[in-house]
Amino acid sequence: MIATRQIHNLSLIGFSGTGKSSVGRLVADALRFTFLDTDSVIEARAGKIIREIFAQDGETGFREWERRIVEELARRTRTVISTGGGLPTVEGNLASLKAHSLVVCLWASPEKIFERVKGQSHRPLLNQPDPMAEITRLLALRGPFYRQADVLVNTEMRSLREVAMQVIHQFRLAQAAHK
Numbered sequence: 001m002i003a004t005r006q007i008h009n010l011s012l013i014g015f016s017g018t019g020k021s022s023v024g025r026l027v028a029d030a031l032r033f034t035f036l037d038t039d040s041v042i043e044a045r046a047g048k049i050i051r052e053i054f055a056q057d058g059e060t061g062f063r064e065w066e067r068r069i070v071e072e073l074a075r076r077t078r079t080v081i082s083t084g085g086g087l088p089t090v091e092g093n094l095a096s097l098k099a100h101s102l103v104v105c106l107w108a109s110p111e112k113i114f115e116r117v118k119g120q121s122h123r124p125l126l127n128q129p130d131p132m133a134e135i136t137r138l139l140a141l142r143g144p145f146y147r148q149a150d151v152l153v154n155t156e157m158r159s160l161r162e163v164a165m166q167v168i169h170q171f172r173l174a175q176a177a178h179k
């Protein structure tokens with residue numbers, strides 16, 4: 001299936017705290033690609049932070065922003081795209097990313113994710129009395145979407161740099177397969 005695709009870009013999907021933005025920046029630097037974070041693009045366009053978008057327009061409003069940005073990404077080349085954790089769960093988004101990019105999912109267990117995101121308050125979906133239970137619930141719901149990535153990289157026992165090297169290796173393999 002990948003053989004019929006055009007791999008101009010690299011998309012990183014996965015739950016909050018799996019290192020998408022940090023790894024994405026390292027990968028973009030190494031490949032000399034542009035780095036783009038969908039959350040940052042949405043905040044710049046909307047003129048408000050994600051917490052405010054959720055508060056004013058609800059999760060539905062936020063997902064609509066994501067859908068629109070994903071549509072626009074099809075026009076990009078040489079870009080590393082870091083996506084919000086819930087973006088692949090919306091119908092059409094994954095297929096759209098796969099049309100122009102290698103989709104890599106960064107994975108970690110709920111315990112590891114909790115350890116990495118605890119104490120942070122900018123994610124509305126995890127601002128709950130029991131964030132660990134919410135992470136476990138959402139990960140179970142999202143697993144089937146994350147597993148549709150072309151490549152799954154476990155981030156648990158690896159440093160950000162090691163994860164980035166693994167992602168770059170997979171990207172080079174995919175590009176070589178499409179020449």
Ligand code: S3P
Pocket residue numbers: 014015016017020039050083084085086087122123124125
């Ligand atoms: C979300 C994850 C966040 C952000 C928004 C919703 C989610 O991005 O898009 O708060 O649905 O899991 P990160 O994955 O970068 O934290």
